[in-house]
Each structure stands twice: as C-alpha cells, then as structure tokens.
Amino acid sequence: MTESPHIEYVIRVPFSLRVFFTKNAFRVGNLLFRDLAYSQESGARKKTLFYIDKAVAASHPDLAGDIESYFDHYHEDLHLRGIYLLEGGESLKNDPRCLDKIYADIQRHCICRHSYVVGIGGGALLDVVGFAAATAHRGIRHFRLPTTTLSQADAGVGVKNGVNFNRKKNFVGSFAPPFAVVNDSTFLKTLPGEHLRNGYIEAVKVALIRDAAFFDWIETHADSLNRFEEAVMEALIQRCAELHVAHIANSGDPFEMGSVRPLDFGHWAAHKLEQLSNFEISHGAAVAIGIAIDTIYSTQMGYLDSSSAKRVLSLLTHLNFRIYSSVLEMRDDSGNPRILEGLEEFREHLGGTLTITLLKKTGSRFEVHEMNEELVLKSIERLKALAGSSRNGG
Ligand SMILES: NC(=O)c1ccc[n+]([C@@H]2O[C@H](COP(=O)([O-])OP(=O)(O)OC[C@H]3O[C@@H](n4cnc5c(N)ncnc54)[C@H](O)[C@@H]3O)[C@@H](O)[C@H]2O)c1
Ligand SMILES: [Zn+2]
Incomplete structure (x- = not known):
C-alpha cells in the first residue's frame, strides 16, 4: 500500500443477472415483459426503443406488429418510441457506422437512462445494441431477446458486449449486465439448422470445463x-445459460479483471479463425475447431488421457461439427502459421499474462500460461489427419 496520502472508498454496485424463459413474449396476455419493464419505478411509462435483426423480422413477419399491439394494449404502462431493423450477423459488428445510427436514434427519441433499449436478434446484433446502450448517456437499461441457440445459451446471457475494430473481434466493448434477458424459444423455429447447431458448441464447451454430467447428457x-x-x-x-450465468456471478471476476477466462476455452484459435476466414467461418463453427485443437493439445501435453480426448472429438463429429479447416494452414509472408497470431492477440485482449x-x-x-507452439502445430496436424479419415474435414 502506498505511503502517500490518499482517499479510498470501496464502491459496491450490486448487479442482478436475470434470464427468463418464455414463449411468444409479445403476445398480449404474456405479462413478462410488461412486468419487467414497468414494475421498476411505478408510475412512469418507460420509453422503449427496439432493434430487430433483419433476418428475424423477415422470418417473423408479425413481430413488429405484435410489439405495437402489445404496447398499445399496455399503453398505460409502456411507451413505444420506435422499432428499427438492423442487418444481423458479423457484418454488423464489422460496420463502424452502426453505432452512430443507434446513437442518433437514441438522441432523436429522447431515450434516457430511465428508458429501455431492446435488442432482438443473434449474438452479433445483441453485442452491437448492448454496446450502444451501455455507452449512450453512459448506460441505458437494456433488454436482450436472443434469437439463436448460441445467444440464448451463451452470447446473450452474459455481461459483455462489443464491436469489431479493424476486423479484430470485440476490440471495442464494455462489461454491462443487461437489465434482463428474455429467452423466447419461439424465435428458434425459424433459425436455419447450421445456426441451431452452433449453440450446441458453447454447451459442449461449458460442460467440458464445469460439468461432466452435462457432457454425458449431451x-x-x-x-x-x-x-x-x-x-x-x-x-x-437452459442448462448452458445457467452454467454461464453461475460462472459469471460466482467466479469472483465478473468483469474479467484477472487473466483467467475459462468460458473462453477453445476461443483463442476460434477468434483467429473467424478473422482469417473473413468471418466466413461462424463463431460456433470456429469454436468447435478451437475446442478440438485445445483438446488434442491437452493430450499431447500429457494433461488429458487419450480416451477422454477421443470422446470429445467423437461428440463434436457426432454433432456434425467440422474439426478442421484449411484456414488453419494460412501463413504470413515470412511463412509463419497465422493461426499462432491468435495466442498473442488473445493475451493482448485479456491483458497481463497469456492464460489458456x-x-x-x-x-x-485448469490454466496454463504458455503454449508450446510446436505442439500446437502438431495438434493441428493430428486434427487434419483425423478429419481426413472422417467425414467432417474442412
Ligand atoms: N457478448 C458475449 O459474451 C458473446 C459470447 C459469445 C459470442 N458472442 C458473439 O455472438 C456472435 C455470434 O452470435 P450468433 O451465433 O447468435 O450468430 P449471429 O448473431 O451472427 O446470427 C446468425 C445469423 O442468423 C440470423 N438469425 C438470428 N436469429 C434468427 C432467427 N430466429 N431466425 C432466422 N435467422 C436468424 C442472423 O441475422 C444471422 O444472419 C459473434 O459475434 C460472437 O462473437 C458474444
Ligand atoms: Zn463463444
């Protein structure tokens, strides 16, 4: 402790991380949203601004009308200011103009800290809308309605948001717990199979790091x-969301001030793969490959027995995830494998020591603070051979 005169107070800010499960959230009669939005400070109607993923709006053509009817019906409690559509997917996170647009809407509609911004969409839209809400007026209450399995199980139920910068994943973002998360399973009915599957991988991930019984269940x-x-x-x-929220709440480091980030198991390679593939490889698909690499590596280092590794890889393959991609072979001008850049970028993003x-x-x-690059490359070679002998190569 410094000898210098100083003033110090501990500031405690309690947060509640709440995830509700429902169907047809905006059907009149479903009081969940009304009760959440209204009950906070009785009397005042809260101004609410909606952002909907365009693909969700297109496949749920009644959604905007349902929201309008819902707000009409509960007009004594709720106050709709606007519904806007945004292109979903990673291109939104890569588009620097999207934040300006949301800030301008927030300003035009006089949305204040006692109002709500609601995001309805996949993890990408929720990340962008969440970041805009967290930063406009230094923080507006924010509802998330995730519409993909991945976002209902993982991306939408956490405390992080962000956008990409210079194509680096989540380079700009903040920690800001949502006011509430509403997981409406009706949205999943229109999600294409590939994206439905993507959510499974975060469940496999959290099971692997926290819950053997859940792994067996999967x-x-x-x-x-x-x-x-x-x-x-x-x-x-539900189980995946529960494990994520419990980890965030109980790990003692909800805003990731330390270097340990177990929920990012398999993600150092995944984030780099997404970027190297120009985001052609989705987050879920990239995480499957990242988990495969770190599982094989765990075995190569003698930490994990080979029969457990086999189980992990079999499950990935059984769930129809590819465990290899030729993007892993990309090299820079000096001939160095580009995937290894992911390690340094991961360290930089976390700050402090590399923690994998x-x-x-x-x-x-468990955590390690260095990776043997030669063995990482060997693990990738091994995966290539395994993928070549199965139908899930890349
Ligand atoms: N903030 C976090 O803690 C966190 C955690 C994990 C992942 N993420 C981020 O989440 C993003 C991935 O999210 P995702 O997997 O949900 O994918 P996504 O948001 O990219 O959505 C996938 C596609 O499905 C469409 N879509 C979404 N819902 C639909 C529906 N119900 N019907 C039809 N189409 C629909 C979208 O428009 C998009 O084209 C990545 O950017 C990742 O970095 C964030
Ligand atoms: Zn992830």
Whole structure:
C-alpha cells in the first residue's frame, strides 16, 4: 500500500443477472415483459426503443406488429418510441457506422437512462445494441431477446458486449449486465439448422470445463439434438445459460479483471479463425475447431488421457461439427502459421499474462500460461489427419 496520502472508498454496485424463459413474449396476455419493464419505478411509462435483426423480422413477419399491439394494449404502462431493423450477423459488428445510427436514434427519441433499449436478434446484433446502450448517456437499461441457440445459451446471457475494430473481434466493448434477458424459444423455429447447431458448441464447451454430467447428457442426447427436437434443445439452452450465468456471478471476476477466462476455452484459435476466414467461418463453427485443437493439445501435453480426448472429438463429429479447416494452414509472408497470431492477440485482449484454459478430464479444467507452439502445430496436424479419415474435414 502506498505511503502517500490518499482517499479510498470501496464502491459496491450490486448487479442482478436475470434470464427468463418464455414463449411468444409479445403476445398480449404474456405479462413478462410488461412486468419487467414497468414494475421498476411505478408510475412512469418507460420509453422503449427496439432493434430487430433483419433476418428475424423477415422470418417473423408479425413481430413488429405484435410489439405495437402489445404496447398499445399496455399503453398505460409502456411507451413505444420506435422499432428499427438492423442487418444481423458479423457484418454488423464489422460496420463502424452502426453505432452512430443507434446513437442518433437514441438522441432523436429522447431515450434516457430511465428508458429501455431492446435488442432482438443473434449474438452479433445483441453485442452491437448492448454496446450502444451501455455507452449512450453512459448506460441505458437494456433488454436482450436472443434469437439463436448460441445467444440464448451463451452470447446473450452474459455481461459483455462489443464491436469489431479493424476486423479484430470485440476490440471495442464494455462489461454491462443487461437489465434482463428474455429467452423466447419461439424465435428458434425459424433459425436455419447450421445456426441451431452452433449453440450446441458453447454447451459442449461449458460442460467440458464445469460439468461432466452435462457432457454425458449431451452425448446421450446427441441424436435428438441432431434432429433439433424442441424440448431437448430447450433443456440444453437452459442448462448452458445457467452454467454461464453461475460462472459469471460466482467466479469472483465478473468483469474479467484477472487473466483467467475459462468460458473462453477453445476461443483463442476460434477468434483467429473467424478473422482469417473473413468471418466466413461462424463463431460456433470456429469454436468447435478451437475446442478440438485445445483438446488434442491437452493430450499431447500429457494433461488429458487419450480416451477422454477421443470422446470429445467423437461428440463434436457426432454433432456434425467440422474439426478442421484449411484456414488453419494460412501463413504470413515470412511463412509463419497465422493461426499462432491468435495466442498473442488473445493475451493482448485479456491483458497481463497469456492464460489458456485446458482440460484435465471432462468437466475439469485448469490454466496454463504458455503454449508450446510446436505442439500446437502438431495438434493441428493430428486434427487434419483425423478429419481426413472422417467425414467432417474442412
Ligand atoms: N457478448 C458475449 O459474451 C458473446 C459470447 C459469445 C459470442 N458472442 C458473439 O455472438 C456472435 C455470434 O452470435 P450468433 O451465433 O447468435 O450468430 P449471429 O448473431 O451472427 O446470427 C446468425 C445469423 O442468423 C440470423 N438469425 C438470428 N436469429 C434468427 C432467427 N430466429 N431466425 C432466422 N435467422 C436468424 C442472423 O441475422 C444471422 O444472419 C459473434 O459475434 C460472437 O462473437 C458474444
Ligand atoms: Zn463463444
């Protein structure tokens, strides 16, 4: 402690991270949103501004009308200021103009800190709208309605938001717990199979680092998941969201001030793969490959037994994830493998020492502070061979 005269107070700000599960959130009679939006400070109607993922609006053509009717019906409690559509997907996070547009809407509609900004869409839209809401007026209450399995299970239920800068993932962003998350399973009905599957990977990830029984459950239900059976998908989403929220709340480091980031297991390679592929490889698909690399690496280093690694890779393949991509072979002008840049970028993003989560067994993780690059490359070679002998190469 410094000897210098100083003033110090501890500032405690309690946050609640709330995730609700429902169907048809904006059907008149479903009081969840009304009660959440209204009950905070009785009396005042809260101004609300909506942003909807264009693909969601296109596949749910009644959605905007339903929201209008809902706000009309509960007009004594709620006050709709506007509904805007935004192009969903990673291109939104790569578009520097999107923030200006949202800030301008917030200004024009006189949205204040006692108003709400609501995002309805995939993880990409929620990241952008969440960041705009967190920064306009230094923080506006923000509802998230995730519409993909990945965002209902992971991206939408956390405390982070952000946009890409110079094509670097999440380079600009903030930690800002949403006012509430509303997981409406009706949205998933229109999500294409590839994106439905993407959410499974974050469940596999969190099971691997925290919950062996959940990993067993996913293995047991892999066929049902491949058939996109509603009840099984909903159960997977709920457990995955629960594990994420519990980790954020209980890990002692919700805003990631330290260097340990277990929820990013498999993500150092994933983020680099997304970028190197010019975002042709989706987040979910990239995380599957990232998990495969770090699983094989865990075995190469002697931390994880090979039968557990085999189980992990079999599950990925069973769930129809590719475990290899030729993008892993990209090299820079000096001939260095570009995927390894992901390690330094990951360290930089976290700050401090490089910290990578690896596996000891299914459901149990630990951290290392350096990666043997030669063995990382060997792990990738091994994956290439394995993928070549299965149908899920790339
Ligand atoms: N903030 C976090 O903590 C966090 C965590 C994990 C991932 N992420 C981010 O989340 C993003 C990935 O999110 P995602 O997997 O949800 O994908 P996404 O947001 O890119 O959406 C995938 C595609 O599906 C469309 N779509 C969304 N919902 C739909 C629906 N119900 N019906 C039809 N089409 C629909 C979108 O328009 C988009 O084209 C990445 O940018 C990733 O970095 C953030
Ligand atoms: Zn992820």
